[in-house]
Amino acid sequence: MTTQPMSQLAARESLAGWLSRELAAEDCRDAAIQGLSAPGAGYSGKTVFATVSCTAPDGAERVQELVFRVQVPDQQLFVAPDALRQARVMSALAGRPGVPVPAIRFTETDPQVLGAPFYVMDRVRGRVPGDVPSWHRKGWTVDLTPAERTRLHDNGLAALVALHRVDWRPGLSFLDPPGAGSALDRYLGQLGRWYEWCAPSRRFGPDVLAAGLRYVLDHRPGDPGEGVVWGDARVGNMCFADDLSVAALFDWESATIGPPGIDLGWWLMFERYLCEAQGLQRLDGVPGRERAIARYQELGGPRSPTSSTTSCLPP
């Protein structure tokens, strides 16, 4: 899809006009942008926070906090970036028990508005554990008690389990990768295509990466599981409310269909990445690998085969 960079001023003016039209369709008039900010977070798309006011039919002023996710025009992480696919995923997950996602308000395919396709969702207020620096080293999670951190992690795992219990065939079958064989076979086929596409970026330990993928392909378990795979399952993509319940799950760009153990493996790997790989000690209250797997299953998460997907993907 054609995309074009825009100046900030042009983008603001274009956005104001576009919002006026969209909100007018909801009987909210005289839309005005009260504030715009770009947090600089996120790598697969540009995020813009907007506070917008408009006048409802009863004359009352409505102030809305919105988040714009704009597809980046270049420098992609994925073969075929598709911001609107994320919106489609979140719309399909809306209302599923235990899987809180931000409400999608609008989508726009026309790149003339902001230079690229984008979607708009309600802003969810809460706290997100940090990746840089690791939430095991710095930030609000360090100030929690061990019991609170256990609750945070438990709530995160419960949301992951709830996602994995979603019946994906109604509404989410568009996530199913093409190809033959089991869901795991199709997932690995997709992974292999992305691996080839990433060839120019395989500058860091290419031999190790090749060996890792080879191992996964050669030792793939006979896992018959099929479910929604988030693709970036970690507490850093979760927004927590003050009571540490999960307020929202973010970042669905890599969502697909496959054995749910893929997400659990990713979760465990990311924990190692944010702890052991950085020479950090896991914060008290946060379970290690074995306890996290056991808790995932206690919460109702599907069991993987003995030669488990979690030990194989990723290694």
Added chain:
Amino acid sequence: MTLITSRLADVLVDTGRVTADIAAIYPTRAVGLVAESLDRLSR
């Protein structure tokens, strides 16, 4: 995850968000984890 951190490092450098030496930190860590895992699995 290891692949995506490698790809991300390229993107961050190409877009001028960080220098190459900083960008290399993340994929290097991730590759190290894969190497550890492969070593463990081969034993």
